[in-house]
Amino acid sequence: MHFVVCLKQVPDTSEVRIDPITNTLMREGVPSIINPYDMHGLEEAIHLKEKLGGKVTIVCMGPPQAKEALKKAMSFGADRAVLLSDRAFGGSDSLATAYILSSAIQKIHETEPIDLVFTGKEAIDGDTAQTGPGIAQRLGFPQLTYTIKVRELTDTTVTVERKTESGRQVVQAQLPALLTVEKELNDLSYATLPNMMKAAVYEPEMWNFNSLPFDVRKMGLKGSPTSVSRIFAPPGRIGGEIMDGMKDPVATAASVVQKIFQQNIIMYKPQAKGGNQ
Amino acid sequence: MENFDVIVIGGGPAGLSAAISAAQVGMKTVVIERGDYPGTKNVMGGILYTKATDMVVPEFWKEAPLERPIIEQRIAMLNGDESIMAAYRDPAWASEPYNAHSILRVKFDRWLALQAEKAGVMIITETLVENLLYKGDNVVGVRTGRAEGDLGAKVVILAEGVNNFLAVKAGLAKPLKAESVAITVKEIIALPKETIEDRFCLDEGQGATIELYGDSTAGMMGVGFIYTNKDSISIGVGAILAPLIHNNWTPNDLLEYLKSKPYVKRLLHGGETKEYLSHLIPEGGYTQVPKLHRQGLLVVGDTAMLMNSLNREGSNLAMISGKIAGEVAAESIKADDVSDQAMMVYETRLRDSFVLKDLHHYRHMGKFFENNPHLLRAYPKIFSNAVKLYLTADGTPKKERQKEIMKMVLQNRSIGGLTKDIYGAWRALL
Numbered sequence: 119m120h121f122v123v124c125l126k127q128v129p130d131t132s133e134v135r136i137d138p139i140t141n142t143l144m145r146e147g148v149p150s151i152i153n154p155y156d157m158h159g160l161e162e163a164i165h166l167k168e169k170l171g172g173k174v175t176i177v178c179m180g181p182p183q184a185k186e187a188l189k190k191a192m193s194f195g196a197d198r199a200v201l202l203s204d205r206a207f208g209g210s211d212s213l214a215t216a217y218i219l220s221s222a223i224q225k226i227h228e229t230e231p232i233d234l235v236f237t238g239k240e241a242i243d244g245d246t247a248q249t250g251p252g253i254a255q256r257l258g259f260p261q262l263t264y265t266i267k268v269r270e271l272t273d274t275t276v277t278v279e280r281k282t283e284s285g286r287q288v289v290q291a292q293l294p295a296l297l298t299v300e301k302e303l304n305d306l307s308y309a310t311l312p313n314m315m316k317a318a319v320y321e322p323e324m325w326n327f328n329s330l331p332f333d334v335r336k337m338g339l340k341g342s343p344t345s346v347s348r349i350f351a352p353p354g355r356i357g358g359e360i361m362d363g364m365k366d367p368v369a370t371a372a373s374v375v376q377k378i379f380q381q382n383i384i385m386y387k388p389q390a391k392g393g394n395q
Numbered sequence: 396m397e398n399f400d401v402i403v404i405g406g407g408p409a410g411l412s413a414a415i416s417a418a419q420v421g422m423k424t425v426v427i428e429r430g431d432y433p434g435t436k437n438v439m440g441g442i443l444y445t446k447a448t449d450m451v452v453p454e455f456w457k458e459a460p461l462e463r464p465i466i467e468q469r470i471a472m473l474n475g476d477e478s479i480m481a482a483y484r485d486p487a488w489a490s491e492p493y494n495a496h497s498i499l500r501v502k503f504d505r506w507l508a509l510q511a512e513k514a515g516v517m518i519i520t521e522t523l524v525e526n527l528l529y530k531g532d533n534v535v536g537v538r539t540g541r542a543e544g545d546l547g548a549k550v551v552i553l554a555e556g557v558n559n560f561l562a563v564k565a566g567l568a569k570p571l572k573a574e575s576v577a578i579t580v581k582e583i584i585a586l587p588k589e590t591i592e593d594r595f596c597l598d599e600g601q602g603a604t605i606e607l608y609g610d611s612t613a614g615m616m617g618v619g620f621i622y623t624n625k626d627s628i629s630i631g632v633g634a635i636l637a638p639l640i641h642n643n644w645t646p647n648d649l650l651e652y653l654k655s656k657p658y659v660k661r662l663l664h665g666g667e668t669k670e671y672l673s674h675l676i677p678e679g680g681y682t683q684v685p686k687l688h689r690q691g692l693l694v695v696g697d698t699a700m701l702m703n704s705l706n707r708e709g710s711n712l713a714m715i716s717g718k719i720a721g722e723v724a725a726e727s728i729k730a731d732d733v734s735d736q737a738m739m740v741y742e743t744r745l746r747d748s749f750v751l752k753d754l755h756h757y758r759h760m761g762k763f764f765e766n767n768p769h770l771l772r773a774y775p776k777i778f779s780n781a782v783k784l785y786l787t788a789d790g791t792p793k794k795e796r797q798k799e800i801m802k803m804v805l806q807n808r809s810i811g812g813l814t815k816d817i818y819g820a821w822r823a824l825l
Contacts, residue, residue: 149431310542311522315397315425318517 119172119271121163122223123196123236124253126153127180127187128243136351143349152187155238158303162268163236164195165304170271173197173230176322177222179207179215185322193309193317200226204326206334211342212244216252218337221330223257227294234276235296239264250298260291266302399423401724402537402548404524404561406433409696409713410554411507411516412451416721417552418514422728425517425546426508427539432520434504437556438674439710440581441622441629442604443503445493447711451718452510459506462497462624463602464489467595473610474779476657489601497602497622497629499583527551527565527692533733534565534691550691550724550733554717557675557697559685567694568685573637574765575679577617577704580646581631584666588626594662595623606707609775611653615639616764616771619653620707621662627669628662630654633676633704638768646673676709677702681758687745688738693720703753705760705824712750719744763823770816777807 129148137144152160163174176191176199178184188199202222210218223235235257237250247263254261267279269288276295280287281302309317327334335341359377363370378384401417403410406428418424430436442465448455467484488494508518519539528536528545536547555561557576562568588599595603602623611619617634632649639646653659677683677700684700687693695701696713703712723741727733745751764770781800791799808816 308541311519311539311544311546312397314519314522314541315517318519 119166119170119233120230121167121172121174121234121236122226122232123156123160123163123174123176123191124219124223124238124250125156125160125176125178125187125191126238126241126243127151127178127184128153128241131242136349138351138354150183150187152191153238153241153243155240155242155299155301156236157238157306158301159236159238159297159299160191160194160196161304161306162297162299163234166234166268166271167195172233175200175226175230177219177226178202178322179210179218179222181208182324188322189317189320192320192322193314194307195309195313199320199322200325201322202325202329206327206332206338209339209342210337211344212246212248212252213343214337214341216249216256217341218332219249220253220256221332222325223253225330227257231294233293234271235259235294237296237298239298239300247298250296254296257294257296259294259296261296261298262289262291263298265297265299268297268303396536396545396547398536398547399425400548400728401425401550401552401721402427402546403552403554404537405554405556405696405698406430406508406518406520407437407504407554407556407696407713408507408710409698409701409717410552411504411511412714412717413552413554413693413695413721413724414511414516414717415451415514416718417725418511418516418721420722420725422721422725424515425519426511427522427524427537427546428508428518428520429523430520432505433508433518434501437500437504438579438581438672439500440579440620440631440633440707441497441499441624442495442707442710443498444495444708444711447714449492451714452507455510456491456493456496460498460502462499463597463600464493465495465497465602465604465622466597467601467603469603469605471605471607471611471658472775472778473607473656473658474775475610477779477783478607478656478658479778479782486598486601489598497604497624499624499629524555524561527561532690534689548691549728550693550738552717552720552724553692553694553698554696554713555698557677559698562685562694562698565689565692567687567689567692568698569683571675571677572679573640574635575677575683575700575761577633577635577676577678578639578646578673579631579633579676580650580671580673581629582650582668583624583627583629583670583672584663585627585669586663586666590665591623591626591628597623607653607656607659609771611656612649612771613642613644613652614768614772615642615644615649616768617649618704618707619659621659628666630659630663631672635678635765636675676704678704678761680761681751681754682761684751684754687742688735690735690738691733693724693738693741695720701750701754703757705757706753708753712753715748715750716745719748757824759823763819767816767819770820773808774816777804780807 127150130151133148135144174196179202240247262278264281265278266281270277277290400422401424403414403426406426414424414426466488469482471478471480523540524537526538534551559568605621607619612634615634615638619632622629632653679700695716701712702709727737784800
């Protein structure tokens with residue numbers, strides 16, 4: 119079985135702040151991580167490879183620094199990693215990205231036929247959830263999105279559980295297929311030491327614009343119909359009030375109680391059913 | 396199980412220097428580091444000495460991420476809101492061959508690790524070494540916390556830092572005591588370049604340091620420090636853990652106390668705290684240096700207690716000890732003899748270098764200050780009062796003023812006490 123996993127290197131959004139004046143992301147000093155959803159796709163691919171045999175190939179598009187993410191991903195037990203990196207790819211939206219990634223996957227598919235492609239359900243920096251389905255569409259692979267469990271993988275079919283708004287869905291598709299995955303799919307495991315050592319000396323393959331017969335009109339800013347017109351941070355919360363409890367504890371306590379009721383934080387004599395909120 | 400010539404435990408200056416010097420002479424070398432990358436777990440006040448670093452990576456200043464070359468060193472003694480200061484400045488220190496630079500370890504160590512990789516060292520991160528592997532009495536490898544995590548080695552170099560878990564397990568060191576370890580807390584406070592240069596009277600790119608004694612630690616054994624970085628200031632304070640526990644102060648109390656001093660407050664004014672860091676520092680001195688070797692094992696850097704706090708030197712001792720250990724490991728491996736006897740060459744060379752000579756020179760210092768806690772309380776006050784009286788122009792004739800100063804000194808400390816203190820300090824420091 120040949121598994122392909124698409125990875126994206128993203129800023130650790132838990133540490134990104136938005137500049138309140140310019141409304142741009144303050145990326146300086148923010149560490150990059152592998153998109154967490156993608157990690158679960160990788161975990162599943164490695165797990166299936168260990169169970170059924172085969173090979174795991176990682177495909178990533180990004181700046182040269184994304185090599186670090188690929189080396190890290192290799193340490194979990196993947197066999198090959200390809201980094202698509204070129205100035206011409208810069209500024210691509212999800213449509214253009216899906217075009218570039220699917221072209222690369224198609225090329226891999228021609229020499230080493232692919233059975234399953236994994237992508238995260240979305241990247242935590244853009245939250246579009248479009249790239250995975252876009253890749254499947256271009257490859258002509260059936261797409262099973264929001265996968266939370268791989269139930270069965272045979273030589274010709276894959277059966278998964280999907281998360282939907284109303285519950286769970288069990289669906290089957292012919293191989294080759296593409297899964298976009300949720301975090302519930304599996305628990306991440308630690309890399310073994312031999313795999314870490316392999317990854318430490320591994321150099322990812324670098325592919326650029328000239329590696330494939332790319333159509334320059336379908337990539338970069340030109341090939342991206344999406345334009346971000348504005349970015350803004352939700353308004354910050356107003357700071358609370360701090361009272362000195364040391365000077366006069368009794369008066370402070372009384373003032374706290376008073377404020378609680380004045381501002382309806384706790385309602386005094388709340389009205390029964392349908393009382394004001 | 397994969398086999399290496401040299402396994403280095405810990406990716407700080409000592410470990411990386413050891414790995415570089417071993418790999419440079421063809422040893423198959425791996426560094427095992429528990430952080431995300433070398434530097435993430437590593438903290439120091441922030442001064443890197445040129446000479447020692449140059450010996451590990453020649454002309455490092457051309458490429459390494461350094462903050463500012465230090466051209467001025469101030470020493471301040473605080474007493475309440477008062478301070479006495481002395482400074483040495485030489486603008487020549489802003490150019491080659493330099494003396495020292497301020498650095499931020501998270502950047503510098505990562506760079507040093509890159510130099511190690513260029514020298515052929517393999518660096519394994521996010522991996523904790525849990526135990527050493529033995530064959531009889533010989534150390535023959537390490538066991539990490541990962542699956543299939545054993546690695547073999549002819550020589551293991553222990554650079555695990557101040558927390559000497561493995562050195563204790565290997566029977567070389569004793570667990571840390573609160574009397575022989577200091578805790579340092581530090582903030583990195585962002586300020587515009589120009590503001591820093593104005594406040595410290597520096598030309599563009601130059602750096603300064605201030606060490607603050609006396610009331611900077613409220614009379615506890617320790618020292619405060621302020622170092623200029625490119626666009627931030629590192630301010631911190633370190634104090635021996637035992638008195639801190641005894642007085643029921645948290646490390647943060649110490650830092651806030653220092654930051655509330657008027658002189659310090661003015662230097663930091665308007666800055667934004669970017670990082671808060673804390674770390675232990677081995678302050679045991681010469682008498683607490685553990686056994687430095689056994690069959691197939693060498694101990695370097697903080698784990699070996701190689702720290703000269705009086706001259707605030709640590710990273711240079713670490714790097715030199717690492718370099719020597721890497722060389723001795725390589726020589727022993729090539730001679731096919733990693734016995735304790737062969738490993739002892741490391742200790743001999745360390746004794747011949749300034750590293751153990753300096754520690755030996757100050758061997759009485761720790762006990763001297765521990766046994767004379769009054770020194771740090773009495774003398775800042777005496778000096779401060781004396782200078783204040785001397786400089787106050789209030790019509791008192793100078794002859795009377797000098798008498799007054801002598802009287803004040805003797806009120807605070809008897810002649811016998813003074814003599815004892817001076818003699819003690821002489822013995823401990825000179």
